[in-house]
Each structure stands twice: as C-alpha cells, then as structure tokens.
Amino acid sequence: MNTSVSRPGDGPFTERTPRVVAARALTRRAGRDKAGRFLVEGAQAVREALAHGRVHELFAAVPLPDDLAALAADAGVRVSPVTERAAAGLSETVTPQGLVAVCDLVAVPLAEALRGTPRLVAVLVGVADPGNAGTVIRVADAAGADAVILAGHTVDPHNGKCVRASTGSLFHLPIARSASVPDVLAACRAAGLELVGADGHATADLDQASPTGPAAWVFGSEAHGLSDDVRAALDRSLRVPIYGSAESLNLATAAAVCLYATAWRQRA
Amino acid sequence: MNTSVSRPGDGPFTERTPRVVAARALTRRAGRDKAGRFLVEGAQAVREALAHGRVHELFAAVPLPDDLAALAADAGVRVSPVTERAAAGLSETVTPQGLVAVCDLVAVPLAEALRGTPRLVAVLVGVADPGNAGTVIRVADAAGADAVILAGHTVDPHNGKCVRASTGSLFHLPIARSASVPDVLAACRAAGLELVGADGHATADLDQASPTGPAAWVFGSEAHGLSDDVRAALDRSLRVPIYGSAESLNLATAAAVCLYATAWRQRA
Numbered sequence A, B: 001m002n003t004s005v006s007r008p009g010d011g012p013f014t015e016r017t018p019r020v021v022a023a024r025a026l027t028r029r030a031g032r033d034k035a036g037r038f039l040v041e042g043a044q045a046v047r048e049a050l051a052h053g054r055v056h057e058l059f060a061a062v063p064l065p066d067d068l069a070a071l072a073a074d075a076g077v078r079v080s081p082v083t084e085r086a087a088a089g090l091s092e093t094v095t096p097q098g099l100v101a102v103c104d105l106v107a108v109p110l111a112e113a114l115r116g117t118p119r120l121v122a123v124l125v126g127v128a129d130p131g132n133a134g135t136v137i138r139v140a141d142a143a144g145a146d147a148v149i150l151a152g153h154t155v156d157p158h159n160g161k162c163v164r165a166s167t168g169s170l171f172h173l174p175i176a177r178s179a180s181v182p183d184v185l186a187a188c189r190a191a192g193l194e195l196v197g198a199d200g201h202a203t204a205d206l207d208q209a210s211p212t213g214p215a216a217w218v219f220g221s222e223a224h225g226l227s228d229d230v231r232a233a234l235d236r237s238l239r240v241p242i243y244g245s246a247e248s249l250n251l252a253t254a255a256a257v258c259l260y261a262t263a264w265r266q267r268a
Helices: A018-027 A029-035 A043-051 A066-074 A084-089 A130-142 A160-166 A181-190 A228-233 A251-267 B018-027 B029-035 B043-051 B066-074 B084-089 B130-142 B160-166 B181-190 B228-233 B251-267
Strands: A037-041 A055-060 A078-081 A099-104 A120-125 A147-151 A175-178 A194-198 A215-219 A236-238 B037-041 B055-060 B078-081 B099-104 B120-125 B147-151 B175-178 B194-198 B215-219 B236-238
Touching: A018 A029, A018 A037, A018 A055, A018 A084, A018 A099, A029 A037, A037 A043, A037 A160, A043 A055, A043 A066, A043 A099, A055 A084, A120 A130, A120 A181, A120 A251, A130 A147, A130 A160, A130 A251, A130 B251, A147 A181, A175 A181, A181 A194, A181 A228, A194 A228, A194 A251, A215 A251, A251 B130, A251 B251, B018 B029, B018 B037, B018 B055, B018 B084, B018 B099, B029 B037, B037 B043, B037 B160, B043 B055, B043 B066, B043 B099, B055 B084, B120 B130, B120 B181, B120 B251, B130 B147, B130 B160, B130 B251, B147 B181, B175 B181, B181 B194, B181 B228, B194 B228, B194 B251, B215 B251
Parallel strands: A055 A078, A120 A147, A120 A215, A147 A175, A194 A215, A194 A236, B055 B078, B120 B147, B120 B215, B147 B175, B194 B215, B194 B236
Antiparallel strands: A037 A099, A055 A099, B037 B099, B055 B099
C-alpha cells in the first residue's frame, strides 16, 4: 500500500483545493518566477523530472505507471489524487494526460551554465514561440551542446509548451536566461567560445566555414532573425545554404543543421 | 479600376454563397480529391501559388496587397470579396488572414516526380502530422531535393496545416503521393536512387556513412519510425548520432540534418 497516495476520508483534490490553486499560478511566468517552480506534464516528462530530482510534488488524475510510482516513492515525492478537471486546469495541452508535477525551476545563472570549458553552446535571442524554443533545446541536447542560453526577450524555458517540446531535454543540460544580450555574449566570449550567428543573409555558407573550435551559435527570432546590434557584436555569421527555392528554414531546422554541422567538424 | 474585384449591386460573399460553400468542402480531404482543388491561405502562400500559376480563384475579406492584385489580374484570376466570417470558414488557422485561394492540386504521379535523374528525394512513410509533413517539404526544398513523396498512410500534402508549414515550398518541387509503399520504393530504386532509412535504432551513424551518390531518404512516422517491413526493403539505415542525453530528434529536425548532410556530401 502506497500511503503517500491513499487519502482516506478525503476525495481527490479539486480545482479549488489551495494546493491546486497555488499550482495553477505556475501556468503564468510571473507565478513561476515568484514561486521558483514550474509545471511538468505527462508521464514521459514527469519521469525525466523525477529522474533528475526536480519534482516537488505530483498531482494525478490517473493511476500512476508503476515505474513512476516507484520513482516518486524513492524520491519521497508526495503524490496527490486530483479530479480530471483540476488536472486539466494545470495543463496547457488540448488533451491533458492527467499527470502534472510541480518542479523546481531548472534555469541556472549564466556563469554556471558556461563554467568549465564549453565547446558548443546555443544562444536564443528574442525567440518568442515556446514550441520553437523547446525544440531547439531538444536539438541542442541531441547535438551534445554544453548549454542553452535564452537571451533578451526570449520565452521562458519553463513555459508549458517549451517544456513539452523539449521532451525532457530541459533537464539534460544547463539552461540559463538573461535579459541582457550583451552580458550573454560577453560571458560566452569569456568562456572561450567563438560567437557565430545563424543568419540567412550572411555571405559565408555553413558548409564552407563551420566553426571547428569552441563555438556559441546565436539564433534570432522566427520573424526577424538577428538584429543589426547583435550581428555587429558577433565574430561572424553564417548562412545555411539554400539549394532549392525555399526562402528560408524555420528556427528549429536551421538550428539542427548548424549545431550538427559544428558538432561534426569539432569531432572530425 | 479593377473590374474583377468590384461587384456593383452585390455585397461580399457570405458563408452561404454557393461558391464559398463549395470552397469550404476543400477543407476536407474527400472534398479536395473530388474537386481536384485545395485551399491556400494568407498573403505569402497565395503569392507563391499565383507565381506558380496554380490559383483558380481568390476570396478576400481584406484589401489585396498591390502586388497580389497585380499578379491576380495578370493571371486572369477572379477575386471575390467575402465577409470575414466566410473567410474564417475557409481557414484552418486560429487567426485567419482573410485571404484564401482555391488552387489546383499540386500532387503529380510518382513517375513524373521521379523523372530525369533525381539525386536527392525525401520519402515520408506513415507521417500523420500535417505540420511535420509541411516542415519536411520546406526543408527538402531548402536542401535542394528533387522531389518529396508521401507514401502509405501519410497526411495529404494539400491539408491546410501542411500547406502553411511548407511556406510555399509545396509549389517549388514535385510532390507525389501513393498509398503503396512498395510501389514508391520500387520507383525510387528504378530511378537510380539508393534507399536510405533514417532510423534512430540503426547501427551506422549518418556522419560516418552519409550517401554520396543519388539517394532517397526514407522517414517514418513520428510515433513509430520505420516499420520492420519498410526497413527490410531499404538498402540501409542510418541514425543521426545523439551526442547528448536526448532520446531522439523530432521528424523535421532529423530530416533537416539527414538531407543537408547528404546534400553536402553529394556536392563535396
């Protein structure tokens, strides 16, 4: 018998239960920053969060998969049954999975994300779409990046859609955020990284001039790319060559091509 | 005065006007296949469709941008004012742009898509998500692919979300679809293409063994990848190496890395 789940004499938490109301505030950035916590939804992501020791408590409108129940018990994480409606109120998906974890924020200070001798870092500047940001975090993780840094007016990595798109990668590598783009670029340079912008208007092609040493790839917003100010502060910019008639690549696919091209050159 | 736009004595078309009702049937695959037409939405995509001579007629709830009006006039395309509600009924987006073109389907027969001596082709097998399919079409276009082929139970490329995600690339390169995966693979092989599967479970890494000659990359579904049957019918499979802790890449980013890696090797 799992005593942390059974609550004799009580029904499941509802959307009016104070702990659920408090958790619901975490669906907004201000609430997350204030509490220092965020929400992670769905069995796969919750499993990653538990494995990385980030979970504070767990709300479940469905039976926990056995391995999750064991992970939660091992970690001493409180599991509270909630109504489907309460779970839906904590969800940002169209089809809630009925399983939501309250986690400690993952973002670390800039200096911590860049400590040691990083070789490959992804910097997002002004990226507004949380799904794009999460997909880039996943790609950066896959390509072996040492950190992802969200600079300027970039979406909060703890946003529900970003968390989901990262499919667990949010927990795999250091994530830092800073409102100051110059601070981020200076910190990357101080860490020994060449600053390389991904820029569809650059004159040099990625395949001809991919970095071979330690590099921070800097990606701009979906709509506007890199600003002139940011571009001027970089060591250089490269474009993913377009061999067909497409006007451009989207952010995540461009990031995938840039990060892998550099990962391969660094390993060659 | 643009006589094709002014309709003295009439108001704009409503959602009950027969031509709008007929166009609305094109939001469903059965309606598209029956009529041989599909819908293209938003100024950028409509511009591409006009430039490629695919537009049959245009519904506008907003003033046409000058260049679009000129393109439509040059092409002799009828432009009909519609109410916002009528335009919204033809839209598959949350924020309709008020501009929808009725276009001829772009899909061509398999043999036509593969004619000549193709060097790089993308084959999607069982891909269900239209946004993913459209993004892969865009990436294939960018990487200079000669064709994209949608095989088996794969989403209709004329689906509104696929059209949107392709950002015009749907009009840039031949797109074919076939319910028979064996037919598609046989046609690719007959066209001189090596059949290479993208498979996270493959033992050979993309960077070590990317095709250098003419190749068809075969991508499986988001959820299940390539089936054993398909895998057995290929010449070989490669994986995008995962250098970090991510479990996998998503379909579009994996396709971007595979297609660009091969485009570069073929050009080296």
